[in-house]
Amino acid sequence: MKKKILATLIFTLSSFNTNLYALSFAQTTLFLKGTEVAPKSIAETKKSLDTLSQENLNDLLREFVKGSRPNRFVGSVGHSKSRQFLIDAIKSSDPDNSGMLVVDDFKPDVAWAQKLYRDDFEREVVPNFKPSDPKYKIWKDFTDHMVSEFDQLKSFTGKNIIWEKKGLSKADEIIIVGAHYDTIAHDKKTLRLKTDVEMPGADDNGSGVTIALAMIKVLARMQLPKTVRIVFFDMEEMGFLGSRAYVEKYRTELKQKKFMGLINLEMLGNDTVTGDTKKKSGNMRAYIRKDQEKGHADDAKLVNLINNKGSKFTQVTSFEVVSNSFNQSDHIHFWEAGLPAVTYSENWEDDFNRERYHTSNDFPEAINFKTLHGSYQFIFGGLLSWCFDIP
Ligand SMILES: [Zn+2]
Incomplete structure (x- = not known):
């Protein structure tokens, strides 16, 4: 999140107690057991999704936050720890190396x-x-x-962490799922960076990271017809420089393939009724380019692909398509390169996580895990339906 930084920060200048969250969890590692599945129907796809419960996502998010304390500010100790956490989590989720894990070093622009x-x-x-x-x-x-x-x-050397599962029959058809793993915190009065505080980044963007990790756990056990690439972007909070480097490196390759687009997961953990101007729950949003902008039709095709099927997997969460060229996350570099992208996020217009955003108070206790799990079912259900051509 960046562009609206000035505008958003000014809303958050009221003071909060620095909540030094103290959490202690039993280390839980999720292994999915059972045989490989290739879903052929909505019902079978739903079964694949159901291998991870709301509680499982809760554990995953807390482990990620715990494993990257005190914060994931670029260049910090926690930032390095978060990278190692992700690498370890991917390896344990895919013990047979069914996908390819790559750590992509880059020089930030x-x-x-x-x-x-x-x-x-x-x-x-x-x-x-x-x-x-x-x-x-x-x-x-x-x-x-x-x-x-x-x-x-x-x-500084940035690191994007990539896990790719190649399609067996239509490898050139590809969707990328992205989630940034770094955090940022600002002093509410001076707006200066606070690099030494607790910043759990549970919503921003432990929530997106959690769903991406959950996808790997399920995909690792499947044989995919099409290619799915999951990218944990570095340095989103510092000018979107991880996704910038990624697009710079892979744009030619992606243009040569049948690249459907980027599904960017960003802040999917905040959903309230009391703070929502519409007093609704589960009304999340999917952001694409404006109608009149070049590339809008490609974004619309991508988001419809996901949403038309995704809505069959949950009643809890829905994603209204908003064509406003929202420009505060990693998708912007895909758009600039002429590549389709959609950002799935909380409802920035009606129910934004303003009080906790970029503060020490963005902790797991404030996450709406029902909505997060609904988001997982919706987005991942849509993705699997595309991958397996579910009717
Ligand atoms: Zn973010």
Whole structure:
């Protein structure tokens, strides 16, 4: 999440107690037992989904957060731990190496991110506030601060973690599922980065990581006709630089294949009734490009593919398609490269996780696991239906 940073942060300036969450869990490792499955119907696909319960997702998310304490800020100890956690989790989920695990090193395009922050300031602050306005000063300081933070990342090596399961009969037909694994936290008053605080990042984006890991656990036991690639993006919170490097490296390959698009999982754990302007639960959203924008039709094709079938797997969660070119996650680089993408997320317009977003309070206790599990069933059910051509 980035572009709306300025706007969003200003809403969150009220103070919260720093909640040093203290959680102790029994280490639980999920192994799926049984025989390989190749679902042929909605009912059989549902059975595959049901191998992971709401409780299983709860355990997975808590383990990921616990395994990456105190935070996953780029370059921190927790950030390194989170990478190792993901690698270990993938290996234990796929003990027979049915898929290929790749850790892709990249040099972050720091100059691009610095320009992004400067452009944000010029576009959103300069026309709206006088230089004497305290808000102008805060945002100017914030922009300068971020630009200098990026300077420190010039020699940093980012790592995208990729697991690919190749299709046996239609390998060139491919869908990518993405979820970023890093976190960020800001001081509510100064907007400066807080790099040494507890930042569980349960919603942002432990929720997306959890669903992606759950998919690997199930896919590892299947023989797939088409190719599914799961990518844990690094450095989303620092100018979307992991997905930027990924697209830079693979765009030519993806254009040569029948690439259906990116399904980006971002903040799928917040869903309230009280905080929702519509007083509804389960009303999540799928964000694609605007109607008049080039590529809208490809995004629409992708999201319809998932949603038409996904809705058959759960009554709990639904994803309304919103064509507003939402630009605050990793999908933007796919769009820029002319590749289809959709971001599945919470309802940013009606029920956004504003109070916990980018704070120490983004902890697992605040996650709506019923909705998270519904999201898993919906999105993964849609993906499996595409993969196995479920009628
Ligand atoms: Zn995020």
